[in-house]
Amino acid sequence: MNFIRVCHKDELPDNSQKIVNIGKKKVALFHFNGKISAIANACLHKAGPLGLGEVAAKYDGMYVTCPWHGWEYNIETGSAPPGFPDQQALYEVKIESEFISVSEEPIVKAHREHHNNSLLEDLLKLKYQTSEKSLNILGISTTNLSSQLPRFSTSEDALEKSLSYAVEKYGATTKMVKLRDLEFKNCEGYYSQHSHACTWPCSITEMNPEDGMTEVYESMILWADIVIVSTPIRWGNASALYYKMAERLNCVQNQITINNKVLVKNKVASFIITGGQDNIQQVAGQMMCFFTDLGFTFPPFSFLGWSRGWTSEDMDKNVMQFKKSEYIKRTANEIVDNAVEVLKQIKKIDNGNIHAIKPKRSDSLSFDIENKDMNI
Ligand code: FES
Known part of the structure; x- marks a missing residue:
């Protein structure tokens, strides 16, 4: 077995770790409890840099935790924690004349166990449920109401009106997703580690397919032709639940960034924004900017807005006036008309001619600077 000299032993004092190169491979070196060991640096999951992970005593030994997910x-054997059959490639280490050398080939080969993700198969294989003729309209209500205390929501009421009209007038198939009924985790910002750490479907979904966002990904990305999102205005912004969902949709946009793959094609979005006071246009602008980055198309006049002005602190009259509003009744229908009209047109668009003009990794001004610790 050939050994490659990688560093002086003073460069790896006790309680430290380091990433080194063995030819084209990267190896994570560890020096803990007086022992030096080496395993492949690229995590078996998505190639996160193990040499940057935290090392701690747990289970039956010393373990490194991948910083991505x-x-x-185990830093001395390369094995996954007890009960998991995954095995990271393990290298032999020698110290000769004060220098650390690592075997050119692993002495234990890597093995990645097949992880069953049949629940996510449709998402992974992008099994779209739309067709040339389909008219699937998804309503996403982002208001946060307690199921213990049901009460009237202006945003959700307008959304219900829109969906009922779509069924009556167009024979559409409709679905309502209420975010408050889905239990889903907050985005944990894996993207901030590396763009490849933000995966499709989201890494959180991959770890727990029963996370509520699976429903949103399936309905929004695979099923819907038209998506109508309703939100109340909370302190001049869309609802907290809206943002919680939006953050978890980073994995949709990120497919463009890392794989040049647009998941949302030929889909229309419109919005319902209601508040007691104002800021409708700013909320609409933010939502449009985000949804256009996902690949959605908007009709002209693509949102219904409801507010009563800056001094309208007499909120007890808000619902009363909303229920009487002819404007709401008319507009809840008209945003559907506009969306259906545009959908008919965009179903004919050849998406091969549409460019996702989002920055790719390769567009970065620092793209040619190597990050020596990364595996990809
Ligand atoms: S846990 Fe290592 S890359 Fe995901």
């Missing part, structure tokens, strides 16, 4: 490996 938390997979763990």
Whole structure:
């Protein structure tokens, strides 16, 4: 077995770790409890840099935790925690004349166990449920109401009106997703580690397919032709639940960034924004900007807005006036008309001619600077 000299032993004092190159491969070196060991640097999950992970005593030894999504490996054996059959490549280490050398080939090969993700198969294979003729309209209500205390929501009421009209007038198939009924985790910002750490479907969904966002991904990306999102205005912004969902949709936009793959094609979005006071246009602008980045198309006049002005602190009259409003009744229908009209047109668009003009990794001004610790 050939050994490659990688560094002086003073460069790896006790309680430290380091990433080194063995030819084209990167190896994570560890020096803990007086022992030096080496395992492949690229995590078996998505190639996160194990040499940057935290090392701690747990289970039956010393383990490194991948900084991307938390997979763990025993630093002396390369094995996953007890009960998991995954095995990271393990290298032999020698110290000769004060220098650390690592075997050119692993002495234990890597093995990645097949992880069953049949629940996510449709998402992984992008099995779209739309067709040339389909008219699937998804309503997403982002208001946060307690199921213990049902009460009237202006945004959700307008959304219900729009969906009922779509069924009556166009024979559409409709679905309502109420975010408050889905239990889903907050985005944990894996993207901030590396763009490839933000995966499709989201890494959180991959770890727990029963996370509520699975429903949103399936309905929005695979099923819907038209998506109508309703939100109340909370302190001049869309609802907290809206943002919680939007953050978890980073994995949709990120497919453009890392794979040049647009998941949302030939889909229309419109919005319902209601508040007691104002800021409708700013909320609409933010929502449009985000949804256009996902690939959605908007009709002209694509949102219904409701507010009563800056001094309208007499909120007890808000619902009363909303219920009487002819404007709401008319507009809840008209945003559907506009969306259906535009959908008919965009179904004919050849998406091959539409460019996703989002920055790719390769557009970065620092793209040619190597990050020596990364595996991809
Ligand atoms: S846990 Fe290592 S890359 Fe995901």
